Amino acid sequence: MARPKKMNSAFYYTQLKSQFDHWFEPFRAAALISNDNQSVYIKYQNLPDIGTLPGVAETVGRYLQVGEGDVVLTNDPYSGGSTLTAMTLMMGINLDNSKHGKPGSAAEFLLCVRVNLKPHLQMTDTIEDEGVRIPPTPIRQGGQTNKELLKVISEHPQCPSNFLSAIENVMAAMDRTAQQMKLDSKSANLDWSKACLRQLFKGSARQFSKELEHLATGSVEREMTLESGEKLKLGLSLEEGKVKFDFSGSGPSAHLHLTYGATLGACVGAIISVLNTDLPLNAGIFEGFEVRAPEGSLVNAKYPAPVYQGMTDGAGLLANFILKCLSDVDPQHRLAQAGPSLCSFDIEFNNNLHFFDTLEPGMAASSFGRGIDALNPWQRSHLEPSIEEIERRYPLVVKSCSIRQKSGGSGNFEGGNGVTKAITVKANCTLRWMITQASQKPEGEEGGKAASSAELYIQKVGEKEREKMPARGEFNMKPGDTVIMHSSGGGGFGG
Template structure:
C-alpha cells in the first residue's frame, strides 16, 4: 500500500468518529465507521436519499430520522453535510433514547424526511420552529440541533485544515486506487479461510422465521434469505439488513476498517419481497432495529461457525437489554449489556451496564436498587465459559411505568457440536411474595412495592467442561 493511500486511510479514520460515513458526490463510499451494524447500510442510504431530493452546496447541512430514508429509529438524528464540492459527510447522533411501541412509525414520534437545515451559511429557523412545534418533538430540540451543527461545522473545517496540512491531493485516481485495494484486501482475507455453504434457521419468539443460505467462494460472500417469513412483529429496512450482514462479515474476516464501495462489492444479499427484512412504510422499525438486528447477526455468526469449523465461536448476547423508566415527567434509560461467547482459546467477556450511577438513579427516581451485578450463569458452561450477563433488581417506591426490549430468540437455534447456549434474557416481577416471568419485550406499570429484575443474556460456552479426578 502506497504512502499516499495509507495517509488517506489514516485521514479518513481520524475524521470519522461515532456513527459516520464519508462519500463522494459520485456516490462512491470512502469509509463507514460505527459500532451499530445498521450504520453500514443506512448511512449510505441517507446520503443518497438526501442528495436525490436536495441540492447540497459546500457547507450546507440536511437532516433526517425517517427509517425509510436512511434513518434508524426516530430518537437518532442523521445529519448530511456537504463538506466540499466533492465530499458528503453523514453523521448520526442520538437525541433522547426512547422506547415506544407502536404499530406505525408515525405513532412513534416526530418523523423527519430529508430536510434542508443550513443553506448559504444560515440555519433555517422557520423549519426548526415548525419541527419544535410538533407535539411529539423532544424538549430542547432546537438548542440541541444548533449545537450539533456548530460542532459539525468546526469538524469540517478541521478536515480542510488537515488535508491542506498534509499536502495530500484527493484526486479521482487516489480514490479509485484506495477502493480497489480495499476490495483486494477483503477478497484476500476471505480467500485465506475455508470456502463452503450452509443454511441456518432462526425462529423468533414473535413467530418470524429467519432463513439464511450462506455461500463463500472465491473471496466472495453470497447471502440468500429465501424462505424468510413475512413480518408479524419485526420490520427491518433493506439498508439496515445489508449493513448488519456486512458488519458481521467484515468483523469476522478482519476488514471492518476498510468499509467502503470496494469491500461492499464482495457481499451479495438477496431477500424475497414481502419478508420482514424488507420493511415498508409506515411499519414501525423500533423492534426490527434492535431485536431483528440481533437475530440477523446471530444467523450470520452461526453460519460462519458452521463453515469455518476451526474458528468456531459460541453465540454472544448481541443486543443489550434496553430499559426505560418513567415517573411523572422524569425519564431514564438503561442499557444492560449481554455476555460474549467463548472461543476455542478464551472464555467470553462478561457484561456491564453502560453509564449507570446507582446514586443518581435513586436520587432522580423513586426506586431502591437491590442488586446490580453479574448474574449466576446456568448456561454457557464449557471448557471455556461464556461471559455472564447482568442482573439489575429495582424496587418501586412509587408507581412507575417501565418499557423494555432485547433479542427475541428464546427458541435457541442448533449450534456446532463444540458450542453451548448461554442464558437468555429474562424479566421477572415480584409481588406479594410471588414471582412471575414477563415477556422479554414489553411495557408495564410497576406498582409501589413491586420488584422488577432485568437480566441480560449470557454468552455461550465452548467445549466440554474438564472433569476433575479426585484421588482419595
C-alpha cells in the first residue's frame, strides 16, 4: 500500500487548494472543519464568512454530536452565523478510509456550507424582528431528514419563500461533495490524520509569516467617527509573523453591529488582500492574527442587536478602515477610500412579493492605478438579476441601469465609478433602503479628490422635482413613482 501523502510542502499547498476548489465548486461559501475545531480549508463569499464559518462549527461541536451524514442547520449570528437569510448547513463526514465511525460517535470533520437566500430588508431594533432565527438544529440524523421541522420553519411569516427547495438542493449537493471527497481521498491516498493536519497548519503558518515579511513592521492607532456619531478605534500592530488588532475604545453603534466572528473575518480578509499569496485559508493562517474587540461595541455586538447592515456594509467599512491604518504603517500600500455601502433596497408589493437588490460602489484608486468601476472587493459574488427577469417577475420597470459617470474622485489615478439605477413601480408598494456613510464622501489620498457619496431619490408620479431621502428608511410608493439610487464612487489618488 502506498504511503499517505503528507501535507507539509509548498507544492502540496497548491495541489490541496486546487482539490478543494474542485470539491467546493458548487458552493459560494464552504469550509471543512475538524472535530477539534481546526479549519482545514475555507472558501468565502463575503468577509464575515472567514470568521463565522469556523465559529459556527465550534458552537455546533460544543453542544451537538454530529455523526457521519448527520446535518445541522442554523442561521443564528450569535451562534456563529451571518445574516438571518444566510443558512449554514453542517454535515458530519469521515475522510480517513481506514476508519469507520462507530454508531453514535462524532464524525471526524464538519462539511460546512452557507447559502444566501434573498434578504427581506427590515428597519428593526432587534434581531428577532429581522427574520426567523434558527439556533443550531439537527435536521438529519441517522439518514432521516426531519421534514416536519423544516416545514414548520418554512411557514414562519419571515422565512424566505424558497427556504425548503434551497435546503433540499444544498443537502443533495453536500451529499455529492462528501462522496467525491471520500473517493478522491482514497484514490490520491490523502492522509487526514491529526498529525498530518498539524503539519499542514504549521507549514501554512510558516508560509504566511514569510508573506508578512513583505509588509513593514510597526504600529499605529487611528480613530474614525461614523456618520451617526459612533466611534471606531483601532490599534494595529504588524510584528514578525503576527498582525494584532485592538479595538479597545470603540463604542456601541446605532445601526452597524458586527459579531466577533464577522470582525475577525474583516481583519483577516483585509490583510490577505494586500499579500501576494494563494495559500489555503486554514487554521495555520489564523495563528498569525490576534483580535481584541470589546463586548458590546460595534465590532463585538451583543444579542439582541440586529446585524444585517453590520454583516453587509459594516464588514466592508471595517476592512477599508484597516487598510487605511495599514497604509500608515506601510506607505507603499497607500490608497484612497472606497464606498462602504452596498446600497441595499427592497420593494415589497402585495402577497409578500418583494424585489431586493444592491448596487456596487466604485473601488478606490491607489498608488498602483485607477479604481475599478462598480466592484466591491469584499464580496466574491453578488446579485445580478437581468432587467428582463426583473420586469417579468415584478410590477416595475427598470428605467435605467448604468455606470455613474464622474462619481469616482479625480487625481493622478481616478477612483472607480459607482452605479446608478432608476426603477418605476406599477403597483402600490413599500420601499425600504439602507445606505451606510451616506453623508460622508469617500476621501481621496495624496492630493486625490473625494468621490461622490451614495444617494437615493424618489420622484413622485406627475412631479418634475425628485426628493432626496435620508440614509435609511421606508416610503409608500404609488404606481408611476420612481426610485433613483446612486452608489458611491471610490476616492482618487494623487494630485
